[in-house]
Amino acid sequence: MGDFIKMSFYIVGTAGHIDHGKTELSKTLTGIMTDRLKEEQNRGISIQLGFAPLVLSDGSKVGLVDVPGHERFIRQMLAGVGGMDIILLVIAADEGIMPQTKEHLDIANLLGIKNLIVVLTKKDLVDDEWLELVKDDIKIYLEERGYKNTPIIAVDSISKTGINDLKAALNTEIKKLPTKEKGVFPRLPIDRAFSLTGFGTIITGTLWSGEIKVGDTLELLPHKKQVKVRNIQVHGEDKPIAEAGQRVALNIPDIAVKDVVTGSLLIKEHFIKPTYKIVTYFSLLGDKKALKNRQKVRLYLGTTEVLGRLILLENDSLESGNSMFCAFYLDKAINCTKGDRIIVRTQTPMETIGGATIIDTEGKHIKRKNKEYIQLLERKMAGSPEETFLDSLIDTPMATKESLSKLLEMSIDSILELIENCGDEVILIKNNYLAKSTYDYFKNNMMNYINQYLEKHPLRQGVPKEEIRTKVFSSLTSKEYNNLLFLFEEKEGIMVKGDSISLVNYKPIINEKxxxxxxxxxxxxxxxxxxxxxxxxxxxxxxxxxxxxxxxxxxxxxxxxxxxxxxxxxxxxxxxxxxxxxxxxxxxxxxxxxxxxxxxxxxxxxxxxxxxxxxxxxxxxxxxxxxxxxxx
The missing domain is CATH 1.10.10.10 (Winged helix-like DNA-binding domain superfamily/Winged helix DNA-binding domain)
Structure with missing residues (x-):
């Protein structure tokens, strides 16, 4: 990989109150009815997430996610909204802002989704004067919540009036989006799994980071099962590779549908460690009751839902509209990384009360009302230049100082200064730089693979060099791989001999027979x-x-x-x-x-x-x- 990779795959999602026309709008935009279940079609509401490709006015294609509007299906809504880049907030012109409109907007805001287009549906049911009043109310409501200059497009999904204006506005807003960072390690929260005759298990989701190729072996969490990707589809078309930001469907026949539980995650093996404790910066919505220390709450991350206990780290209570460093002690382990955003809801009644950004996934040495500990969390959240640099380096293993300079928009001298300040956290390998955490990740995966291979083949001296590259180091070029092996050979007790890799002093096990x-x-x-x-x-x-x-x-x-x-x-x-x-x-x-x-x-x-x-x-x-x- 070496050089930093940019990409531009985006997900557009609908949100809004039940029966405001989200699914009908999705059908008009894409030509596909996203209500998949007979129950959904009979009841006229969406229960599960619906997905369809959307072709924009310039010919480019994005993924469209239609989320349920009913309050009882908010978990499914949260499963879909996490990977969105732009939200179409659907509001019926004859009803205006309703409870689920507010909750969906709060969730988008808490997840950091700032790109919004309001779609006023059912415009044919109201006159022009009423339509303008509704627009004014919406504009005021959005501005109070930080959404200024938001496009408001009135449409009629049946006659298709206003649809071209909506597509044009969507095209304009997408062009404003920053280019996404692709990242290295694949991470796919699974929001749906089903079985297809002749193929086996199919799973779907939005690829949050990295890439997945046909033939890749990945890890299914929380079961920690290795699965192999037989086939990939993006927007209904077979593809050899899926990239971050895309809606994907994967054929993974070596697991059963029953093994894909709510909150399942597909990742590169050993990339994420499950944790029962997370430290966050938590914001409580302005219209919610104050929270007390150790209050039981419900957390949502991607497709994961888990109960936990809120630990207030600065005071004994958190007042409405305020923010604070908080820890969450969870009833079951979740798989997360620093920077992930979570949604928090009360248990009874079940309502969204706030959101948090994860600062620390280790959960070690958590202290309440400790000045030094709070200062440490403030530094972590602010992200020192060194921490920002290391985060970038983790996403771009084996980067050169030139590629890092371009990525971070800094001079090469500044990059070298940061590298020096990071000390042992950065490793130099023949003009390439690697974060120590990534080095350890590669090393552990390689050692595990070698040990498993030799256990399976006790007479062999080592593992084919190319096999390890394909299984463990597929994100690196051959040159980067060989450079890394050179360092491993020097420091980690491995031996490269010809076309095989083994452990120093390893001898095949030969019994008398x-x-x-x-x-x-x-x-x-x-x-x-x-x-x-x-x-x-x-x-x-x-x-x-x-x-x-x-x-x-x-x-x-x-x-x-x-x-x-x-x-x-x-x-x-x-x-x-x-x-x-x-x-x-x-x-x-x-x-x-x-x-x-x-x-x-x-x-x-x-x-x-x-x-x-x-x-x-x-x-x-x-x-x-x-x-x-x-x-x-």
């Missing part, structure tokens, strides 16, 4: 010399299966006792060396050698001689020239 079989294999190959048999024949003679025989032979290769010269074609090193000398001596005497001459010298057939000569070419001992070979 294994040693006996290895000796028999060597004797059989020594007896057959150059004209070896097939692996199937050797397996039959040894009374073992072919797969086990291959493991033994790979062990003998690693010990440099065997050499592989072709597909399932192996020779003892001593046999190879003797026959190699025969070819070399003939060429030295005659100047070149033909295939037929090599057959006579080696007393063998084309089946064995041709791959042998090709291997000599590969090792640059000989070189083919027309229909003969000469010394390299």
């Amino acid at each position: 294994t040693a006996s079989i290895i000796q028999k294999i060597e004797r059989l190959y020594a007896k057959d010399g150059f004209n070896t048999r097939s692996l199937e024949e050797y397996a039959t003679l040894l009374k073992i299966n072919k797969k086990d025989l291959f493991e033994y032979i790979q062990h003998l290769q690693q010990q440099e006792i065997f050499i592989k010269i072709g597909e399932e074609l192996f020779l003892l090193n001593t046999v190879f060396a003797a026959n190699k000398e025969k070819i070399i001596n003939f060429i030295k005497k005659e100047g070149s050698i033909k295939l037929s001459e090599a057959r006579d010298i080696l007393d063998s057939s084309r089946k064995y001689v041709l791959p042998f000569l090709e291997y000599l070419d590969y090792k640059k001992i000989t070189k083919r020239q027309d229909d003969v070979r000469i010394l390299f």
Whole structure:
């Protein structure tokens, strides 16, 4: 990865009170009815999230999320709103602002979603004078909550009056959005899972960060199950890769739908640690009752819902409209990172009371009414230049000082000063910089993979180098990967030998039975010399299966006792060396050698001689020239 990557995939979402026309508007914009369930269509309300691609006036495509408006389905609404970039706040012209309009707007505000377009639906039901009064009321209400100069577009979803104006406004607002940072590690909160005949489990969600490729192995939380991505769809089309900001559907057939519980998350393995304690900066809405220390509340993060106890860190109560550093002690572990925003609701009655930004996910050494601890939290929240730099470096592993300068819009001298100030938190690897936390993440994943591999294949000396790159370091280029391996080899007790990676001083586990079989294999190959048999024949003679025989032979290769010269074609090193000398001596005497001459010298057939000569070419001992070979 090295250089920083920018991307521009956006999600637009509807929000608003029940029966104000969100789903009908979505259908008019996209041509797709987002009410999927028969129950939804019968009742005329959305219960689950609906998704559809939306083509803008300039031809670009964004994802559209239609959320439920009924208060009883607020959890589903929260599951969808977390990944949104722009909200279409849908308000019926004949009713104006209603309770769920207010709650949905509060939630958007608390989640930091500042890009808003108000869509006044059902304009055909009111006259122009009433429409202007409603617009004025909405404008005042929005400005009181920090939403100034918000576009208000009146439409009729049935006749499509005003829809083109809405699309134009949407196109304008999207162009104002800042380019998103892609990040490195994939993180997908799952908001829906179902089974499809012939394919197995399908999961959907908004990819919050990173990218996911077909064939990737990811971790499903909270079960900590490894799953493999068989297929990816974005906007209903098969894609080889999904990127941050996109609505995606993944086919992961190796899990059952029942294993995908509410709040499930798909991530790169070991990227996020579950936690029972989080420290946050919490804001209580202005029209809510004061909160007391240790009050029970309900938290929402992405598609996760969890009960917890609110710990006020500065005072014994939090008054309406105020903010404070707070901790939450949770009934069950959640998976989160610094900077995540959460929504907080009361248990009874269930209503949204505020939101918080996560400052610390470790939850260690939490102190109440402690001046030094509060000052520490203030520094963390403010984000010192060094902390901001480290956060950027975590998102861009193996970055150069030039790419960091461009990313942070700072001079290279300033970047180098920050690196010096960060001390041991930044590691230099051949002109590339890596956050120590990312270094540790890569190291732990690699060590885990090597140990698991060697446990599965006890006779092997190491793991194929390319296999580790694909499984653990897919976000790095080959050059970056090799540079990192160089440092691991120097510091972390690994050994790179040829095309494999192993642990220093590791020796394959060979018991008495294994040693006996290895000796028999060597004797059989020594007896057959150059004209070896097939692996199937050797397996039959040894009374073992072919797969086990291959493991033994790979062990003998690693010990440099065997050499592989072709597909399932192996020779003892001593046999190879003797026959190699025969070819070399003939060429030295005659100047070149033909295939037929090599057959006579080696007393063998084309089946064995041709791959042998090709291997000599590969090792640059000989070189083919027309229909003969000469010394390299």
